[in-house]
Amino acid sequence: MKLISENELSEAAECLRNGGLVAFPTETVYGLGANALNPLAVAGIFSAKKRPNFDPLIVHISDLRQIEQLFELPINAAVYKLAEQFWPGPLTIVHRKSAIVPSIVTSDLDAVAVRMPSHPIAQKLIHEAGVPVAAPSANRFGQLSPTSYKHVAKQNMEIDYIVMGDDVTKAVGIESTVVAIENGICTVLRPGIITAEEIQKCLLDFEVLTPEKNTKLVSPGLLQSHYSPLKPLYYLDDETVLTENTGVILHKKEDGVRYSDKTIFTSETGNLLEVAANLFSSLHRMEEDAEVNEIYIARTTEDGIGKAIMDRLNKATFQYRS
Numbered sequence: 031m032k033l034i035s036e037n038e039l040s041e042a043a044e045c046l047r048n049g050g051l052v053a054f055p056t057e058t059v060y061g062l063g064a065n066a067l068n069p070l071a072v073a074g075i076f077s078a079k080k081r082p083n084f085d086p087l088i089v090h091i092s093d094l095r096q097i098e099q100l101f102e103l104p105i106n107a108a109v110y111k112l113a114e115q116f117w118p119g120p121l122t123i124v125h126r127k128s129a130i131v132p133s134i135v136t137s138d139l140d141a142v143a144v145r146m147p148s149h150p151i152a153q154k155l156i157h158e159a160g161v162p163v164a165a166p167s168a169n170r171f172g173q174l175s176p177t178s179y180k181h182v183a184k185q186n187m188e189i190d191y192i193v194m195g196d197d198v199t200k201a202v203g204i205e206s207t208v209v210a211i212e213n214g215i216c217t218v219l220r221p222g223i224i225t226a227e228e229i230q231k232c233l234l235d236f237e238v239l240t241p242e243k244n245t246k247l248v249s250p251g252l253l254q255s256h257y258s259p260l261k262p263l264y265y266l267d268d269e270t271v272l273t274e275n276t277g278v279i280l281h282k283k284e285d286g287v288r289y290s291d292k293t294i295f296t297s298e299t300g301n302l303l304e305v306a307a308n309l310f311s312s313l314h315r316m317e318e319d320a321e322v323n324e325i326y327i328a329r330t331t332e333d334g335i336g337k338a339i340m341d342r343l344n345k346a347t348f349q350y351r352s
């Protein structure tokens with residue numbers, strides 16, 4: 031595994047073309063990329079992450095015309111509307127796939143997930159590679175998503191390159207919103223900072239549903255337990271007993287509240303964009319702090335972007351709740 035800077039991207043691009051594995055920054059989280067049209071290369075992602083093969087991958091593009099290669103024609107008009115408003119950016123669109131997309135990418139589903147990231151390094155890498163790039167988050171299966179190249183490096187996965195970018199903090203910080211387009215219905219499979227309300231405003235003549243309301247839709251990979259640090263993680267509540275080894279993550283500073291010595295704020299003001307941007311990095315810091323034995327984290331609202339944040343927290347705390 032070799033760490034490289036953004037000035038050495040052509041080396042990484044060539045590696046992707048030749049079937050290798052490259053971790054790179056995006057505006058959401060770091061991705062672990064392989065040539066999406068090369069099934070053997072894609073198989074490498076699953077083995078490096080120890081990811082079960084029922085969990086399909088997102089294909090990253092740098093040019094809108096690439097959807098004509100990846101999606102079955104005719105492409106639903108809703109795709110173009112969403113792309114115009116939200117790409118490049120943290121939105122993934124699932125649509126029926128063309129024959130060119132290997133089934134290992136989609137876990138045998140007949141639809142493929144595609145996203146055009148806005149991060150300049152991601153764009154340049156995909157453009158130079160000249161192929162669409164399948165990339166899940168660059169962490170071992172089930173663990174915390176990486177928002178810094180250091181988070182990727184500490185996972186010790188068998189990969190060829192890690193492209194060092196700035197820490198993603200200050201960008202989005204949580205994974206893209208995933209929507210599926212089918213039969214006049216748009217289903218929000220994974221909440222993100224682009225909310226269902228914004229999608230509905232963009233697609234006025236479409237019904238926008240959450241997965242609970244569209245039971246016909248298969249959405250693999252949406253597991254109950256996910257994004258977990260390697261230490262117990264619980265929700266903070268009034269009964270929580272703080273010791274010197276209790277890490278606490280809060281999203282707002284409040285007068286008169288007692289904090290543990292090991293307290294991290296994702297935001298001082300409760301700004302949800304800031305909370306999302308700092309969420310995974312705060313959990314990584316607690317994971318890395320040898321004096322922290324267990325972590326307590328505050329809930330946020332479930333409204334707007336809070337829905338995406340609570341989605342991640344509910345999964346991260348799942349195994350520690352009764």
Ligand code: TXA
Binds near residue numbers: 088136142207219248
């Ligand atoms: O922001 C992101 O989306 C990041 C960066 C690297 O782009 N990627 C990411 O990938 O979060 P990953 O593998 O951690 O999550 C992809 C999820 C799958 O678990 C699944 O829920 C959904 O996207 N997905 C992918 N392909 C799908 C398909 N064909 N049908 C339905 N859902 C799909």
Ligand code: MG
Binds near residue numbers: 166167175
């Ligand atoms: Mg992931």
